Structure formats: structure tokens, C-alpha cells
Amino acid sequence: MNFASLSQTLPMMLIGMVGIFIVIVAIILVITLLGKLSNR
Amino acid sequence: METMNFLEQFLELFSNFGNLNWQMLVMWVVGGLLIYLAIAKKMEPSLLLPMGFGTILVNLPLSGAITQGDTEGPLSVLFEAGMSNELFPLLLFIGIGAMIDFGPLLEKPWLMLFGAAAQFGIFFTLCIAGLFFPLKDAASIAIIGAADGPTAIFVANTLMSDYLGPIMVAAYSYMALVPIVQPPVIRALTTKKERCIRMSYQKGSVSRTTRILFPVVVTILAGLVAPASVALVGFLMFGNLLRECGVLNSLSETAQNALANLITILLGMTVASQMTADKFVRPDTLLILALGLFAFVFDTAGGVIFAKVLNIFLPEGKKINPMIGAAGISAFPMSGRVVNQMGLAEDNQNFLLMYSISVNVSGQIASVIAGGLLLALMGV
Numbered sequence: 450m451n452f453a454s455l456s457q458t459l460p461m462m463l464i465g466m467v468g469i470f471i472v473i474v475a476i477i478l479v480i481t482l483l484g485k486l487s488n489r
Numbered sequence: 490m491e492t493m494n495f496l497e498q499f500l501e502l503f504s505n506f507g508n509l510n511w512q513m514l515v516m517w518v519v520g521g522l523l524i525y526l527a528i529a530k531k532m533e534p535s536l537l538l539p540m541g542f543g544t545i546l547v548n549l550p551l552s553g554a555i556t557q558g559d560t561e562g563p564l565s566v567l568f569e570a571g572m573s574n575e576l577f578p579l580l581l582f583i584g585i586g587a588m589i590d591f592g593p594l595l596e597k598p599w600l601m602l603f604g605a606a607a608q609f610g611i612f613f614t615l616c617i618a619g620l621f622f623p624l625k626d627a628a629s630i631a632i633i634g635a636a637d638g639p640t641a642i643f644v645a646n647t648l649m650s651d652y653l654g655p656i657m658v659a660a661y662s663y664m665a666l667v668p669i670v671q672p673p674v675i676r677a678l679t680t681k682k683e684r685c686i687r688m689s690y691q692k693g694s695v696s697r698t699t700r701i702l703f704p705v706v707v708t709i710l711a712g713l714v715a716p717a718s719v720a721l722v723g724f725l726m727f728g729n730l731l732r733e734c735g736v737l738n739s740l741s742e743t744a745q746n747a748l749a750n751l752i753t754i755l756l757g758m759t760v761a762s763q764m765t766a767d768k769f770v771r772p773d774t775l776l777i778l779a780l781g782l783f784a785f786v787f788d789t790a791g792g793v794i795f796a797k798v799l800n801i802f803l804p805e806g807k808k809i810n811p812m813i814g815a816a817g818i819s820a821f822p823m824s825g826r827v828v829n830q831m832g833l834a835e836d837n838q839n840f841l842l843m844y845s846i847s848v849n850v851s852g853q854i855a856s857v858i859a860g861g862l863l864l865a866l867m868g869v
Contacts, residue, residue: 454619458627461866462612466605468862469855472714473605476854479706480598480699487696 508550512766519769520544520761523658532665535750536638536757540657543761555762564762567755575646577756578639579724584749585639585853586728587741589821591703593847596693600813600844602795604851607817608859609791610634614784615863621776626650628863630777633660634784635856636667637819642760643721644860647869654764655774659781667823670782672831674789675815683797684835686810690843697735704730711858717869718861725857785818792817792848810841816848819856825849 523541527534546554547564556565571577594600611634618627629650632641641660645653663670675684704726712719731741792814800808812831816824828845 450620452620454624454627455616457624458616458619462616465612465615465859465862465866466609468714468865469605469608469859470602472711472858472862473601473851473855475710476707477598477601479710480595480703483699483702483706484595484598484695487698488694 505550510550510766512770513548513550515770516548516764516766517545519658519764520548526662526665530665533661535753536661537665539754539757540661540761540764543758544764546758547762547765555765562762564758567759568762571755572642572646572759575643575720577752577759578642578646579720581639581749581752581756582721582724583728583731584744584746584752586704586725586730587732587744588749589729589732589850589853591729591850592695592700593843594850595695595699595703597844597847600847601851601854603792603814603817603848604853604855605817606795606814607788607792607848607852608634608855610784610786610788610818611856611859611863613787613791614780617783618780621780622773625867626652628867629653629656630780631784632656632860632863633663633777633781634788635819635860636660636664636785636788636824637853637856637860638664640721640819640857640860642756644863647717647864648867651768652773652777654760654769655777656781657760658764659778663781663785664820664823667785667818667820668827670785671789671815671824671827674786675793675812675828675831678790678793678797679811681835683800683811684831685839686808687836687839688810688813688841688844690840697733700733701730704733707854711861715858715861715865717864718858721857721860722854725853788818789815810839810844813841813844813848816845817852817855818849819852821849821853822846824852 520541523537523544526532527537527541546552551557553562554564555562611631614634615627615631618630622630625648629645629648629652632644633656635641638660641656645656708723708726711722728744731737731744793811796809796811796814812828816828818824825846829842832839832841
């Protein structure tokens with residue numbers, strides 16, 4: 450087993466999860482804004 | 490003498506039997522099993538049936554369906570034309586995008602957070618698979634957790650993984666096995682009291698402008714963060730724009746039916762071209778199937794635990810039923826239905842369907858973005 454790979458994959462896991470939350474939160478904010486603007 | 494020649498010529502007809510080996514027989518059983526699951530158990534029949542038949546087709550000795558030496562085979566040609574450049578999964582995404590109604594999700598966009606949380610299994614599996622496989626194959630195996638066949642094909646192909654066949658089998662089989670895989674994980678992570686939490690649903694309204702701008706916004710945002718995902722997200726969202734624009738109904742219907750069906754037929758058979766005995770019958774395959782299951786389990790756990798963490802901060806009466814977090818995987822609509830059925834099994838007046846289906850739809854977007862992020866992290 451290649452335990453050395455963890456030094457590469459653990460940061461990838463962290464960055465990946467943070468990245469996906471950032472993109473999703475950005476989409477949520479834009480959609481909420483769009484909803485508010487278009488319902489005026 | 491003439492009798493001998495006749496006998497030799499006659500026996501020559503059956504000389505190909507000598508090229509048969511036990512690995513090919515194993516693949517016939519695998520192909521037969523896929524066909525059985527497709528027909529008898531109705532598990533993803535549109536994909537498992539062509540894959541099953543194709544598996545038998547390519548595992549006949551010296552099969553003319555795949556390239557042998559200088560002689561090109563049709564399935565190998567199809568693979569080069571539609572898979573090695575990711576064309577088939579992308580075209581299928583137009584059809585899938587046209588099929589999805591994002592309306593309920595747009596009413597409550599915050600539900601998308603569960604879609605993000607339920608991608609945890611992908612990245613956690615990357616760490617575990619990295620212990621056994623080179624990084625490109627580990628990432629390709631981890632994407633089984635996307636619970637999204639086209640995304641899995643796209644990522645595994647882009648990373649030029651040697652394990653496309655087993656990855657496809659795992660991705661599509663576990664998608665069909667969601668009703669078996671998810672409930673024990675959800676039960677293990679939640680109490681009966683949590684599973685009985687009721688969530689009232691007030692129907693909101695979504696303007697046509699929002700519905701039309703949503704696919705454009707998602708494409709731009711996802712593309713800016715993970716450029717490698719532009720094709721995946723873009724084709725999915727283009728399909729959705731066809732549906733929502735209101736002026737291209739015939740194109741939307743064609744994408745949902747004719748295009749999606751045509752590509753599905755070719756996709757299943759073409760994937761099967763990679764399921765030759767020499768690529769499939771090896772110990773690695775079992776490990777890949779196990780890691781795929783691992784990814785699904787931790788996707789489910791990621792969604793459920795995220796909901797439980799949110800509940801710590803939410804006041805009484807506003808708490809979320811943590812089971813809806815499990816629907817954040819992309820297996821649509823199975824996962825949403827499973828969660829709803831589990832809610833009804835605990836309390837026959839607990840209707841979670843609108844929430845679970847919305848979360849399930851968000852999982853479709855999140856899994857595609859996760860695939861793009863994975864490719865970006867791999868330097869593609």
C-alpha cells in the first residue's frame with residue numbers, strides 16, 4: 450500500500466470539498482438574487 | 490485421402506474453440522448476469538442490457554466486434570469515435586439536462602448544500618484508492634461515487650484510466666442498487682427521533698427568467714472554478730435551457746427521447762468493448778467494485794452528517810430530517826424516492842418527497858461539478 454499517496458490525496462480532498470461548497474454557495478446566492486429581482 | 494481432407498476442413502470450422510479460455514467464460518457469466526439484472530430485476534435496463542450483450546460479443550475468441558490486428562471492429566471504431574473523445578457521454582448529458590425539472594430546487598436553492606456535502610464519498614475514496622492505485626486511476630475510481638454514469642465515463646476517459654470497464658459496471662450497478670445500499674447507512678447514522686422529523690413544505694414560485702438564467706449562471710460559475718467541467722456542465726445545462734426556454738419544445742423532446750435513447754444504445758455497447766477478459770478478469774476489478782461501494786456509502790454518510798451538523802445550529806421546529814442529506818447523490822430519482830419511503834416507514838404522515846427530490850436534483854449538478862473539480866485537481 451502506498452501510504453505516501455496520502456500526502457497528495459488528503460489536500461486534494463480538502464480542496465475538492467471546499468471548492469464544491471464555494472461553487473454551490475455562489476450558485477445559491479446568484480439564484481436567490483435572481484429570484485428576488487425577477488419577482489419584483 | 491479425400492475423406493481425411495474433408496475431415497480436416499470440417500474440423501477447421503471449429504478451430505476457434507481452441508482459442509477459448511476460462512477468462513472468456515467468466516466474462517460470458519458477467520455478461521449473462523448483467524442481462525439478467527436488466528431484464529429480471531429491471532436494474533438500469535437501458536444500459537445494463539447493451540453492456541451485458543456487448544460483454545459476451547467482445548469475449549468470443551477472435552471476436553470481429555473489436556479490432557483484431559489490422560482488422561478494425563465496429564465496437565472499437567465506435568469507441569474511438571464517441572468515447573475516447575468523450576462525445577457520447579456529453580451528448581447524453583444534453584438529453585439528461587432536458588429531462589430535469591430544476592423548479593422545486595429553485596424554490597429552495599439552499600437545498601443545494603446537501604448536494605455538495607454528498608460528494609464527500611468521491612474525495613474520501615480518492616484518498617483510499619490512492620493507497621492501491623496510481624493517482625489517475627484512483628481519481629477515476631473515486632468518481633464512481635458521483636453516482637452518475639456519464640460523468641464517470643467522462644472523467645475516467647479524460648484521465649486515460651485502464652479500468653474503464655470495471656468503473657462503468659460499478660457506477661451503473663450501484664446506481665441501480667441505491668435502494669439496497671443507502672437505507673442501512675442512513676439507519677446507522679440517525680436515531681428514530683431524527684428520522685421522524687417532519688418538514689412542512691410551502692410551495693413557492695419561480696419566475697421564468699430565473700428558470701432560463703439558471704443554466705447559464707451554473708455554466709459560467711462552474712466553468713470559472715473548474716474549466717475542465719465546462720463541457721460536462723455546459724452540455725447538461727444546454728439541455729435544460731432547451732427545456733426551459735419555451736420556444737424549442739420539439740428540440741427538447743428530441744433531446745429527451747430520440748437523442749438520449751440513441752446514445753444510450755451506443756454507449757452501453759461501446760463501454761462493453763472495454764470489457765474484454767484481459768482487462769476485466771483480474772483481482773483489481775474486485776477492489777474497484779469494493780471501492781465503488783465505499784464511495785456510495787460515504788457519499789450517503791456525507792449528506793446525512795452534514796444535515797445533522799446543521800441541526801445543531803437550527804432552533805426546535807426548524808430542524809431538518811437528516812435523511813434528506815442522503816438524497817444528495819446523483820442517482821435520480823431512486824435516491825429521492827428511497828428517502829421518502831424511509832420517512833413514510835417511520836411515520837406514515839411524514840412526506841419528505843419534495844425535499845428529497847430537490848436535494849436529489851442538486852446532486853446531479855454537484856456531481857458534475859465534483860467531476861470537473863477532480864479533473865482540475867489532477868491538472869487536466
